[in-house]
Amino acid sequence: MQVPFLDLKRTHKLIQSELESTFTRVLEGSYFLHGEDVSSFEKAFGKEHEYAHCVSTGNCTDALQLTLQAIGIGSGDEVIVPAMTWITDAEVVSNLGATPIFVDVNASGLIDVNLLEGKLTPKTRAIIPVHLYGQMAEMETIMAFAKKHDLFVIEDCAQATFAQHQSKKAGTWGHAAVFSFYPTKNLGALGDAGCMLTQDADLAAKVRKLANHGAADKHSHEMPGSNSRMDTLQAAVLNLKLPYLEKWNEERREIATHYNEAFADLPISLPKMESDNIHTFHVYQVQTDRRDDLKAFLRDRGVQTQIHYPKAIPFTKAYSSLAYQAEDLPEAYRVQGQTISLPLFPGMTNTEKQYVIQSVREFFKK
Ligand SMILES: Cc1ncc(COP(=O)(O)O)c(C=O)c1O
Numbered sequence: 001m002q003v004p005f006l007d008l009k010r011t012h013k014l015i016q017s018e019l020e021s022t023f024t025r026v027l028e029g030s031y032f033l034h035g036e037d038v039s040s041f042e043k044a045f046g047k048e049h050e051y052a053h054c055v056s057t058g059n060c061t062d063a064l065q066l067t068l069q070a071i072g073i074g075s076g077d078e079v080i081v082p083a084m085t086w087i088t089d090a091e092v093v094s095n096l097g098a099t100p101i102f103v104d105v106n107a108s109g110l111i112d113v114n115l116l117e118g119k120l121t122p123k124t125r126a127i128i129p130v131h132l133y134g135q136m137a138e139m140e141t142i143m144a145f146a147k148k149h150d151l152f153v154i155e156d157c158a159q160a161t162f163a164q165h166q167s168k169k170a171g172t173w174g175h176a177a178v179f180s181f182y183p184t185k186n187l188g189a190l191g192d193a194g195c196m197l198t199q200d201a202d203l204a205a206k207v208r209k210l211a212n213h214g215a216a217d218k219h220s221h222e223m224p225g226s227n228s229r230m231d232t233l234q235a236a237v238l239n240l241k242l243p244y245l246e247k248w249n250e251e252r253r254e255i256a257t258h259y260n261e262a263f264a265d266l267p268i269s270l271p272k273m274e275s276d277n278i279h280t281f282h283v284y285q286v287q288t289d290r291r292d293d294l295k296a297f298l299r300d301r302g303v304q305t306q307i308h309y310p311k312a313i314p315f316t317k318a319y320s321s322l323a324y325q326a327e328d329l330p331e332a333y334r335v336q337g338q339t340i341s342l343p344l345f346p347g348m349t350n351t352e353k354q355y356v357i358q359s360v361r362e363f364f365k366k
Contacts, residue, residue, distance in 0.1 A: 003343050003352045005304040006184055010347030011248070015240060022236045033229055037236040044242055045179075045195060048162075050172045052197040053204035056230035057211050060158045060180030060194035064128070065092035066228065067176050067196050070206040071152050073098050073125055080119050080127040080151075082111040082137075083312040083324075083332035089128050089156055090313045098125075102314045102322075104329045108272055109133060109285070109339070112331070113141040126152040131160035131170050133271065133308070134186070134252075134280035139165055139173040154178060158194075159282035161187045162249055166276045171197050181230075181238055186252070186282050187245050189234040248346040252281040255344050255353060259284060262357040266364045269338075283308050287338040290363075295340055297363045303356055306341045 012019060026037070038056055046054035057063040073079060075097035081089045083102040090100040101119050106112045109132045116127070127146060129137040139155070146153045153173070157163070158180035160170040171177035181193035198204050209216050214225030230238075256279070260270050269287040273279050285308055288294055298305050312332035314324035326333040343356055 001355050002302040003304060003356055005306055005343050006345045007347065008183060018240050022240055026233045026236055032232050035232050037232050037239060038230055041235040041239050044239065046197065049169055049197050052199055053201055054195050054197050055204050055208045055211065056195045056235065058194065058228040058230065059192040060178050061088045061092060062228035063178040063194045063196040064088060064154065064156065065095055066207045066210045067154055067178060068092055068096055069210055070203055076123060077125045078121060078123040079125060080116065082130050083314050083329045084109050084309065084335055085130040085132060085313060087313055089130055090319065102324060102329060104331045105335065106331065108135060108274060109335055110135065110137045113138045116145050120149060124151060126154065128154050128156055130156040131163055133285055134160050134163055134282035135274060136160060136163050136165040136170050136277055143173060158185065160280055162245055163280045164278035175200065176203060186249055186280055187238065187241055190237050191234055193230045193234040193238065249280045251346040252344060253279065255348060256281045256284050258353060259342065263360060281344060283341045284344040285339050285341045287335065289338055291338050291340050294363050298359055301359045303359050304343060307339060308341050310336060312336050
């Protein structure tokens with residue numbers, strides 16, 4: 001039997017006719033940028049997040065870099081980022097000439113809030129908490145820390161659309177938040193797309209300008225910007241998928257709960273749902289010091305897995321010049337060697353789930 005890590009075809013089958021009529025409508029209109037689909041997605045997504053201003057962009061990486069640029073991050077500044085995340089969070093800081101300051105993570109892979117004070121210097125300007133795997137970081141502690149030290153907080157919600165902490169959604173805690181609609185995300189477009197959210201109308205307007213060559217209107221360039229747009233077709237697809245997201249997230253949670261119960265007696269560390277959190281299980285990752293053997297065993301049995309991530313960012317070649325050592329970030333170093341993500345996606349059959357469970361159990365019998 002083969003179990004894919006993710007099968008988007010199944011999700012798309014469920015809404016096939018709606019997708020096809022959307023393609024036809026966009027093709028007939030032949031407006032592929034801007035327009036009603038984009039503005040209605042921005043409105044709908046903002047409304048889902050306490051009526052925040054939503055600025056759509058070409059992807060989440062752009063949304064984050066443009067937000068940092070809009071608040072004036074540049075050479076000489078430091079931005080605190082977790083060590084275990086996707087490279088976006090560090091590279092956007094470097095791209096602006098600032099320095100990412102890496103903080104170790106806790107056992108759940110989330111930024112360790114106990115280490116924040118130790119990372120502070122007179123150059124610290126901002127912090128990017130990442131809601132990794134679909135679970136929110138400890139935002140109340142982060143916001144209190146940021147308030148005390150006058151830091152700007154941008155939540156990276158790429159993996160956590162509709163996750164919650166204390167009944168408040170990811171993206172509604174920080175001064176701004178960014179989202180990815182990369183196809184494999186819980187709310188995925190059919191190509192790249194992203195956005196930023198904020199309650200600050202001036203900041204939203206500035207990011208919107210920066211994403212449009214520094215202009216609010218065509219030809220009125222006020223500053224050098226860049227070109228980062230959500231395509232009309234992607235916005236139309238996201239409008240179509242948005243009402244299904246809660247249901248798809250719930251299905252992910254059910255599979256994760258099933259896995260957690262089935263693996264409870266095994267010598268692996270399971271995803272822990274932190275108190276008062278609603279996890280969206282973008283990724284179901286477990287940790288074991290036999291990770292590489294487990295991965296090979298599952299591959300031989302036809303079960304696809306992934307690793308999020310094989311190297312924490314400070315240990316990649318891109319950041320080798322900062323010379324971080326394993327002992328500087330012990331938990332991120334441990335997680336990179338032990339983490340493995342198992343198949344979990346809406347539309348997964350019971351047979352597939354049982355096969356994954358049996359295969360993992362079989363491995364630990366050896
Ligand atoms: C945590 C995190 N941040 C940022 C990104 C970047 O998103 P995008 O590919 O839309 O730029 C991703 C995408 O994989 C991500 O997982």
